[in-house]
Amino acid sequence: MLKKAILAACLTLSCAAAAQANTLVKIDGSSTVYPLTEAVAEEFQKGKKGAVRVTVGISGTGGGFKKFCRGEIDISDASRPILKKEMEACAAAGIKYIELPVAYDALTVVVNPQNSFIKTMTVEELKKIWEPTAQGKITKWNQVNPSWPDLPIKLFGAGADSGTFDYFTEAIVGKSKSSRGDFTASEDDNVLVQGVSRDKGALGFFGYSYYAENTKKLKAVAIAEKAGKSGVLPSFDTVKNGTYQPLSRPVFIYVSAKSLEKPEVREFVDFYLANAAKYAKAVKMVGLPDKAYKQTQSNFKAKKTGTGFGGVPEVGVSVEELLQREGKH
Known part of the structure; x- marks a missing residue:
């Protein structure tokens, strides 16, 4: 029993x-x-x-x-x-x-809060920084825009397995996964947040929620689709009304x-x-x-x-x- x-x-x-x-x-x-x-x-x-x-x-x-x-x-x-x-x-x-x-997400381009010279960037300026031919050549901010300072650019972005990387390169460079390779890449967005927050010349991109959680450490950049157009900051309203382009998804x-x-x-x-x-x-x-x-x-x-x-x-x-x-x- x-x-x-x-x-x-x-x-x-x-x-x-x-x-x-x-x-x-x-x-x-x-x-x-x-x-x-x-x-x-x-x-x-x-x-x-x-x-x-x-x-x-x-x-x-x-x-x-x-x-x-x-x-x-x-x-x-x-x-x-x-x-x-x-x-x-x-x-x-x-x-x-x-x-x-x-x-919806607003893929957000960010700089260090101490960066006083960047408020708006055009898609063309971002392309000039991130396209494959920029590797080893575009290393300072004044090479992108002569009105910007002679300050080294330190880049942070999503890793190659990230959909954010795919979408950003498609929207900005014009071809998915087409990018320079000399940047700090990570699938962990918190690593990117920390990197941009520690370097005055830094530029990075990731999903809006990570920016919104770290507004004291980061500054969002307004995006203009073309030169001469007003830049638009990412927000709930600009995503819903379709004005934050081409980085809403x-x-x-x-x-x-x-x-x-x-x-x-x-x-x-x-x-x-x-x-x-x-x-x-x-x-x-x-x-x-x-x-x-x-x-x-x-x-x-x-x-x-x-x-x-x-x-x-x-x-x-x-x-x-x-x-x-x-x-x-």
Whole structure:
């Protein structure tokens, strides 16, 4: 009888352990989307009172997609759409996905607060600094604009696995991943914040929420699309009204269709979409229009797989248009 009781207890514990193992939602990817996903995850877990655990990693958008297309995670945070090579990797592994925009971000260009000569920069000036041919040649501020001082430029930017790097180079240089290589790169935006805050001649870029959390350490630069145009600072209003260009962008979560077989993943995504606007505001990101969230929820409910981009980067696309497009695989 004792042996039977011990065996029964072991089986019960094994079943409980197995159930516990299954109630895990695994997320990785973009450092830009991380604050929003982490905020949603914390609140979701509170409601579940320990029954579901949600892990959120930061390996960059590219790093997240690598794990996602290997079937290692349920959800990939992305600050840019999935690229053709990633679509092919997912297809080869039989991974289907649902593309869900969750907020807007204003990719923010920042300088050190002691920098008194930069208030506005044009896209052309930024290109002159960041394009590949600038490496080893454009090293001082007066080489970009003769009215600026003879002061060394120290550059900080997102790493090569970051969707922020992809979007910035596409919007500023004109080609994704086209950039000089002699800058301090990191997928951890906090490293970039610290770097810019410590060097008077520094320039960097990352998601708006990291700037908003560090306004005493950093100064945002107004962006002018062309010379002669007024510069526009990133803000909730300038992102929503479309005047902060070309560095406003939607950010996404990609959900594995196979992972939706797990009720905890379905419940988490439902919770995410229902509360994204509230938590976006809390982490200094810009929520989508209500109509867009309703369409996003509708697409999720219908399990609309694929991407509205087709593996090709686009700058300036509206979320409303994106959500109506036929998904490409």
